[in-house]
Amino acid sequence: MQKQLTTTCNQLIDKLRKEKILKKEEYLCLIKNKRDCSEYLYKNAREVCDSIYGKDIYIRGLIEFTNYCKNDCIYCGIRKSNKNADRYRLTVEQILDCANQGYNLGFRTFVLQGGEDGFYSDEILEEIVRKIKLKYPDCAITLSIGERSFESYKRLKKAGADRYLLRHETANKKHYEKIHPNTMSYDNRIRCLYDLKELEYQVGAGFMVGSPYQTVENLAEELLFLKKLNPNMCGIGPFVSHKDTPFKNEKSGTVEMTLFMLGLIRLTLPNVLLPATTALGTIDPLGREKGIKAGANVLMPNLSPSNVREKYMLYDNKICIGDEAAQCIKCLKTRISTTGYNIVVDRGDYKSI
Numbered sequence: 001m002q003k004q005l006t007t008t009c010n011q012l013i014d015k016l017r018k019e020k021i022l023k024k025e026e027y028l029c030l031i032k033n034k035r036d037c038s039e040y041l042y043k044n045a046r047e048v049c050d051s052i053y054g055k056d057i058y059i060r061g062l063i064e065f066t067n068y069c070k071n072d073c074i075y076c077g078i079r080k081s082n083k084n085a086d087r088y089r090l091t092v093e094q095i096l097d098c099a100n101q102g103y104n105l106g107f108r109t110f111v112l113q114g115g116e117d118g119f120y121s122d123e124i125l126e127e128i129v130r131k132i133k134l135k136y137p138d139c140a141i142t143l144s145i146g147e148r149s150f151e152s153y154k155r156l157k158k159a160g161a162d163r164y165l166l167r168h169e170t171a172n173k174k175h176y177e178k179i180h181p182n183t184m185s186y187d188n189r190i191r192c193l194y195d196l197k198e199l200e201y202q203v204g205a206g207f208m209v210g211s212p213y214q215t216v217e218n219l220a221e222e223l224l225f226l227k228k229l230n231p232n233m234c235g236i237g238p239f240v241s242h243k244d245t246p247f248k249n250e251k252s253g254t255v256e257m258t259l260f261m262l263g264l265i266r267l268t269l270p271n272v273l274l275p276a277t278t279a280l281g282t283i284d285p286l287g288r289e290k291g292i293k294a295g296a297n298v299l300m301p302n303l304s305p306s307n308v309r310e311k312y313m314l315y316d317n318k319i320c321i322g323d324e325a326a327q328c329i330k331c332l333k334t335r336i337s338t339t340g341y342n343i344v345v346d347r348g349d350y351k352s353i
Contacts, residue, residue, distance in 0.1 A: 009037035027220040045266040045295030058348025061102035061303040064312040065090040069115025077242035116146035126159040133160035165204035171225035204233030210253020211239040232350040237279030240315035259294040266295030
């Protein structure tokens with residue numbers, strides 16, 4: 001019986017690799033029986049990724065420039081209602097200093113990430129993007145600053161932004177409403193993703209694995225949603241609780257399920273840029289290395305000033321908050337070399353078929 005189940009799962013993985021899509025019930029079969037076919041999935045995911053991106057692992061320099069946020073997402077440590085959060089904002093000069101340091105360390109993509117902070121108007125953000133682009137025209141700029149209007153996205157694209165990362169967190173509307181306040185809208189989040197695609201950003205979506213109220217059916221729905229959206233990037237990671245949120249006592253997502261979803265995403269979207277996230281490294285010391293072996297090909301080390309990193313705490317026990325950027329990249333290069341892959345100095349653009 002067990003052997004037959006493994007054979008069935010492996011046949012589904014073969015089908016997914018060939019057709020790049022499964023039915024919901026087929027994805028469910030794999031997710032429910034992941035222990036019987038995980039190694040076969042990872043083998044196929046790596047072969048597919050290698051055929052497109054080789055042994056290259058791309059790095060993105062993460063600049064967390066503000067932890068103010070107007071939203072009150074129930075799972076998030078920088079939610080508006082968290083009175084214990086030590087708030088900060090980086091100046092334009094500080095952000096440029098981070099980019100300068102990152103460029104000298106070999107980064108060719110910068111990710112400007114922050115809460116939805118109204119202090120940073122379109123004008124200020126345009127100034128930041130233009131100045132980075134002017135000084136480093138060979139670099140890509142990714143923005144990860146939440147929901148904005150079509151016009152705002154258009155202005156930032158015109159200023160020089162190349163990519164935009166907006167994690168949808170869950171593709172199921174009812175689930176979305178359970179982990180967000182009623183002031184936030186699932187429909188608006190999805191609208192933003194399609195606005196970004198219309199404006200020809202390289203678009204990144206993503207979701208939490210193991211968030212409260214999530215079901216295996218929800219996870220299967222994620223894969224169907226991603227196939228339809230067809231993003232250039234997909235950032236997924238395990239849910240990790242934060243002590244100052246209503247979900248403080250909820251269990252974190254697992255390494256095993258996160259890795260399995262990475263593998264399924266790689267076969268569903270072969271060309272996608274797929275990070276092994278910091279959250280994965282937080283719940284497992286070798287999480288990022290395992291992520292690469294499961295199909296990931298992107299890492300996002302932190303370039304933020306070390307004195308603010310512990311303030312940008314979306315979840316508890318976040319790793320690497322005390323390391324200088326130079327230390328972090330040296331450590332990562334050594335660790336990743338053990339997987340048979342190599343960190344490269346490259347913008348790491350999406351490769352279409």
